Amino acid sequence: MVSHLIALAGREGGADRKLELLRMANERRETALHDAVRVEEKSMVKLLMDADPGLANYPANGISPLYLAISLRKDTIAVTLYKMSGGNLSYFGLDGQNALHAAVLLVTVMIEEVLKWNKGLATQVDKHGSTPLHFASSRSDFFIRRRLWIRIPIYWSLNIVAKVFEANPTALYQADNSGLFPIHVAASVGATKTIEFFLQESPNCAGLRNAKGRTFLHVAVEKRRHHIISSGVCHVPSVQWILNMQDKDGNTALHLAMERKMVKTCCDLLANEKVHLNLSNVKGQTPLDLSRINLPRGMHYPMNSESKMHQALELFGAKHNCLRCDHIEDKYERPLDPEEEKKQSDMIKDATEMFIVGAVLIATVAFGATFAIPGGYKADDHLNGGTPTLAGRFIFDAFMMANTLAFVCSTVGIISLVLSGTSMVDMSTRRWNLVASLFLLSSSITSMTVAFALAAYLVLAPVARSTAIAIFVLSPLPMLYRHLVDGIHIWLLVIQAQYGRKRPLGIVLMKLARLVFWFMVWELWPVVVTFAWAGFARRDHH
Numbered sequence: 376m377v378s379h380l381i382a383l384a385g386r387e388g389g390a391d392r393k394l395e396l397l398r399m400a401n402e403r404r405e406t407a408l409h410d411a412v413r414v415e416e417k418s419m420v421k422l423l424m425d426a427d428p429g430l431a432n433y434p435a436n437g438i439s440p441l442y443l444a445i446s447l448r449k450d451t452i453a454v455t456l457y458k459m460s461g462g463n464l465s466y467f468g469l470d471g472q473n474a475l476h477a478a479v480l481l482v483t484v485m486i487e488e489v490l491k492w493n494k495g496l497a498t499q500v501d502k503h504g505s506t507p508l509h510f511a512s513s514r515s516d517f518f519i520r521r522r523l524w525i526r527i528p529i530y531w532s533l534n535i536v537a538k539v540f541e542a543n544p545t546a547l548y549q550a551d552n553s554g555l556f557p558i559h560v561a562a563s564v565g566a567t568k569t570i571e572f573f574l575q576e577s578p579n580c581a582g583l584r585n586a587k588g589r590t591f592l593h594v595a596v597e598k599r600r601h602h603i604i605s606s607g608v609c610h611v612p613s614v615q616w617i618l619n620m621q622d623k624d625g626n627t628a629l630h631l632a633m634e635r636k637m638v639k640t641c642c643d644l645l646a647n648e649k650v651h652l653n654l655s656n657v658k659g660q661t662p663l664d665l666s667r668i669n670l671p672r673g674m675h676y677p678m679n680s681e682s683k684m685h686q687a688l689e690l691f692g693a694k695h696n697c698l699r700c701d702h703i704e705d706k707y708e709r710p711l712d713p714e715e716e717k718k719q720s721d722m723i724k725d726a727t728e729m730f731i732v733g734a735v736l737i738a739t740v741a742f743g744a745t746f747a748i749p750g751g752y753k754a755d756d757h758l759n760g761g762t763p764t765l766a767g768r769f770i771f772d773a774f775m776m777a778n779t780l781a782f783v784c785s786t787v788g789i790i791s792l793v794l795s796g797t798s799m800v801d802m803s804t805r806r807w808n809l810v811a812s813l814f815l816l817s818s819s820i821t822s823m824t825v826a827f828a829l830a831a832y833l834v835l836a837p838v839a840r841s842t843a844i845a846i847f848v849l850s851p852l853p854m855l856y857r858h859l860v861d862g863i864h865i866w867l868l869v870i871q872a873q874y875g876r877k878r879p880l881g882i883v884l885m886k887l888a889r890l891v892f893w894f895m896v897w898e899l900w901p902v903v904v905t906f907a908w909a910g911f912a913r914r915d916h917h
Contacts, residue, residue: 404437406430412444412452420452424459431456431464442468445485446477453485457492466493471502479510479539486535490542497543504551511539512557515564533568540576547573547580554586562591565600570608578613588623596631601640604628615649625656633665638680645691652693663693673711673719674806716802723805727796730816734788737819741782741826749774749830765833773909774829780901781822788815814897822901824850854898 400406408430411419423430431440441464444453453474456464466474466489475496478485489496497507514535540547550556558580561569570591573580584590592614595603608614619627629650632640644650653661660668666685675682711719750765765771791812795805828850835843 400434400437404434406433406440408433408440409438409443412440412449412456413447415449415452417452417455420455421459424456428460429463431460433465435465436467438469439465439467439474441466442472442474442477445474445483445489446481448481448483450483450485454488457488462492466496471500473499473501473507475499475507475539476501476505476510479507479535480513482514482535486538490538494542497539497546500549500551503553506543506546506549506551506557508536508539508543508546508549508557509551509555509560511536512561512566512569513564514569515566533572536569536572540572544576547577548583550585556580556583556585558583558591559585559589559594562594562600562603563598565595565598565602567603567606567608570603574608574611574613581614581617582620584620584622588621590617590620590628592617592620592628593622593626593631596628596635596637596640599635599637599640601637601643604632604640605643609643609647615647618644618647618649619651619654621654621656625654625658627651627654627662629662630654630656630660630665633662633669633684636669636680636684638684641684642687645687652688652691653696655696659696661694661696663688663695667695672715674723674809720798720802720805723809724796724798726809727792727812730812731789731792731796734785734792734812734816734819737816737823738782738785738789741778741785741819741823744778744826744830745775745782749834768833769909769913770829770833770836772912773905774826774833776908777822777826777829777901777905780904781819781826784815784819784822784901788812788819791815817898818901821854821898822905824853825902825905 408420408423411423441453441456444450444456446468468474468477473496475486475489475493477483478489500506547557555563558570558573561573582590585594587593589597592604592609595601609618621627626634627650629641629644629652632644645652652663655661663685666681666688669681670685671679671681748763748765748771750763750771763771788811791808794800795808795812797805800808828847831846831850832843835846
């Protein structure tokens with residue numbers, strides 16, 4: 376049918392009428408060739424191109440058939456268009472892009488072919504000022520593809536970036552309309568391998584700044600791509616000179632990490648001895664000033680990342696910006712205003728309502744376990760009838776003490792929570808009782824965990840010793856998880872950072888030992904009391 380229409384147009388209107396018909400565009404500014412490409416009718420494409428070898432150039436300012444074929448991943452059609460046009464075809468695409476932009480973005484096999492056809496495409500920009508190298512840099516090292524609810528990592532080939540870079544190396548120093556260079560684009564998506572490639576090919580690109588005066592390190596922190604900071608990029612000699620570069624606001628990468636409360640990124644930067652800790656931004660703020668600003672006013676949880684980051688900077692010897700100590704206190708320790716006091720009161724009330732549920736539950740379980748003891752009771756017709764069957768054993772005495780501590784700590788915690796949640800009590804007393812209840816609730820959880828492990832071991836050890844040992848080993852996991860969440864991992868990062876700054880090993884080990892000691896005092900005192908009492912009771916039995 377199409378061939379007959381073309382022949383009819385040629386007979387009645389001549390060659391000009393035939394070309395006019397073939398190149399006619401619809402309301403979407405597309406010709407018949409676009410429809411043939413879209414439905415992947417190779418025979419139709421050949422027929423249209425035979426009739427007009429220059430048809431792939433139309434419409435003049437619209438999306439070209441070649442761009443459409445590549446964007447739809449119809450590689451065979453794209454090759455057919457190029458061959459039948461003799462290379463005389465349009466590469467123009469959407470929003471000022473060209474066919475190479477589409478090939479790079481969609482990771483098609485046509486990248487190398489398009490570069491062979493027209494290497495100059497690598498120098499062209501779209502309406503946003505982006506070159507094909509910007510597009511290649513915008514792909515992360517890997518992305519996730521879903522298949523039947525399974526997340527499969529698909530790794531991005533660095534070879535594609537290399538091919539586009541080789542076609543136009545100067546694009547590495549060409550910014551888009553937003554002032555972003557390809558290395559900034561790579562940092563914003565976390566493409567560590569791409570950044571390493573750029574630095575290897577042109578070390579000076581590390582110092583390129585965007586419109587805000589920020590290097591790729593600033594962008595990596597801004598976009599929370601901490602793996603770029605933690606990788607070996609920051610330790611490359613060609614990069615170390617930019618570690619302390621400041622943007623237009625005077626912020627270094629460490630300043631931005633502090634503002635965004637990025638603990639791991641801060642520790643990675645602190646671990647680099649080339650990073651200065653006391654540079655001030657245009658507001659006169661050092662990283663320590665920013666960490667102090669991040670601290671919540673009034674009462675707050677001391678194991679939060681903000682508190683740990685502030686303490687970490689102080690451990691590393693960071694300073695405030697030329698302020699007397701009394702001025703520092705005046706600046707950051709002003710009293711709470713009435714509105715802030717109201718927020719503090721509501722926060723304490725909310726915390727009380729949540730904690731008291733757990734405290735009551737632990738007290739109830741501990742009370743019940745006192746009378747539903749493992750091993751049961753002796754029969755009434757036996758000596759000491761009605762007493763626990765396993766009484767006098769070391770494990771039993773330890774179980775009873777652990778259960779008692781769980782009950783006592785949770786009960787006293789309930790009393791403290793009642794006081795902290797009562798609005799008629801003054802604010803300082805409410806704060807003190809809330810802190811005390813948190814300690815008591817933590818101790819009751821530890822005691823209940825110990826009691827559970829001892830009870831399971833007591834009844835299973837005679838018949839299933841391996842299972843009893845497994846339960847005994849797994850039982851402390853709730854405590855370990857809670858403290859990993861609370862901040863042990865943060866302190867370990869800080870210690871690792873201190874070692875990275877080549878602090879004496881003895882000092883690092885001493886800090887680690889102090890951390891372990893206070894953890895044991897705060898968290899494990901019920902364990903010490905439990906087994907100390909069991910040992911004393913055993914000696915008393917003898």
